Amino acid sequence: MKLAAIDIGSNSIKLVVVEAASSDSFAVLAREKEVVRLGHDTLREGHLTAAAIERAAKCIGRFRSIAEARGVEQVIAIATASVREAYNAAEFIDEVLKVTGIRVEVLSGLEEARLIGLAAAQGCGMGSTSLLNIDIGGGSTEFSLVVNGVPVELFSVKLGAVGLTEQLISTDPIKPKELRAVREEIRAALERPSRELRGMMWQQATGTSGTILSVGEALRLRRLRAVSFDEQAAQPVGYEIKIDDLDRFNERMAGMNTDERRGVPGISAQRSEIIVAGGHILEGAMRALNIKVMRTCDYALREGTIINRLREMEAESRPPVPDTIDPQLRGVHAVGRRFGYEEAHAHAVAAFAEKIFDSLALHYDLSRHHRTLLSAAALLHDLGYHIASESHHKHALYLIKN
Structure with missing residues (x-):
């Protein structure tokens, strides 16, 4: 059976197309991503602009065409913080349905965390019986503690790379006063999940989605310049982000302007605008939870949506x-x-x-x-x-x- 999932995020819209034998066995046929910036101004104003809705609907329509060309039987579209926080979310849903024929489901923060946790545990658990995953999006950050494949503790905080940038960062490079405000906002937002997860145990920590993958890739490419070919070939799937390396990375990013950050290998032009906020959210989360090392994971909400739908279909049978x-x-x-x-x-x-x-x-x-x-x-x-x-x-x- 072929399925497709479209993840409508605050910064980008992503597509995955799979061919599945079961919920724990599927092959990825295609992945697509387009930076739409649906959350631009939305997370601050609480309103999706007509231009943003039009961009998103056009992208979703294109992704539907790609999925149908692959012969999918079902397309699932889910939206996260930018739509969840918008008072005209119904207008967005209606417009996408009219333009593309796809009905978008708006996820709660906890459901988003649950689906991401399913994906991280299945795709990147590496045999661990317990895993803590952190996912930094444009408008929110999700924490998922998964034990034996089942999410047992879930948190979603209104703290994302796009929203934090728009709210607190106006200088380029960022001035020390604004950087202190960013760190304080992160500390306050993470107080509850860090308090409730403190004392719990997990065998592995993973990180998903664009910000964390970009940080991991930038650190990986920087390290490649200092190691031999044999060491490069021995790298496992995913990349380990060490807290000390992340600290130095964030210091470098904060000292650069946007044009300079665009020149950093592993950081895209679009990501360069929000990586200061995103990197500091990650560092704040790792320090709050005493995580010394985290492994990046390329399974996230799209894959979790697929896994969840396949499990529902298995249950229906x-x-x-x-x-x-x-x-x-x-x-x-x-x-x-x-x-x-x-x-x-x-x-x-x-x-x-x-x-x-x-x-x-x-x-x-x-x-x-x-x-x-x-x-x-x-x-x-x-x-x-x-x-x-x-x-x-x-x-x-x-x-x-x-």
């Missing part, structure tokens, strides 16, 4: 009543515990709802996916009490969506 706890619900439990839900009560409500579902599933042709959605709703139905008892159902919706 099985009987509606599962014989084990759905792994997707482990992430739901993690959200519930984070906001102090009454676990015993939530389990009781979910068990009762599942019992009713199981008695009706075959009669109404309901699937395992429907059961998972019902279970998740039952587990989180009282989540809003974390904010207030009055209108707690509305507060629950807010917490789940954000």
Whole structure:
């Protein structure tokens, strides 16, 4: 089966086309990327401009043509921070549907983190039973702790390379005062994930998406000039980013203007404009979590979307009543515990709802996916009490969506 996923990010739009035998076995047929800057001004103003929507729709249409030329059976399009934070997101979704025929799904930050975690664990886990992945996008940064292939701790913070650049950096090269403000903003934004992940253990740390891959590539190319051919050939998949090397890299980038950064091998012209912010977000995250070494990973949200869809299709083909706890619900439990839900009560409500579902599933042709959605709703139905008892159902919706 051939599938395609389109990742609509704040800085770029990316396509992957795969041919899959199963959720853990697929071959990548094509990858495409186009810098659209959908999040330019959006993350600051909260509004997607008509020009940005037009650029994005045109790119998505082109990617659909590429996918169809490869014979795909399904195209999945997902959008992240730039659309998630825009008050005219519905306008964007409608325009893309009208122009391309593709309906875009806007992901919550936690769902984005979950899908990225699935991808990193499957594509770059290298046999590790536990992995912490960091993904720095244009408008947000996601943290995914994955144990035995299952995301168990997920965080999404509104801190991205594009948004931070637009918000705090106006000088070129960046002046010390602005750099201090950037570091303070990063420290404040990462306080919660660093506090809640502190003390947890993982065997491997990985990093995904453009900023981290660019940093890794720039460090790799710089190192190549100092090693022998045999050492170059021995490099494994991915590149290790060491915190001391990253510190020196960030110091170099901050001392250059944009034109000078464009000349650094591994840093593209577009990336040169946001690499100061992106590199400092990465350094801040690694220091906050005491990560000395991180390995880059070229699997990310696109691949996670594919893996997730294939798993859903596999689940649909099985009987509606599962014989084990759905792994997707482990992430739901993690959200519930984070906001102090009454676990015993939530389990009781979910068990009762599942019992009713199981008695009706075959009669109404309901699937395992429907059961998972019902279970998740039952587990989180009282989540809003974390904010207030009055209108707690509305507060629950807010917490789940954000």
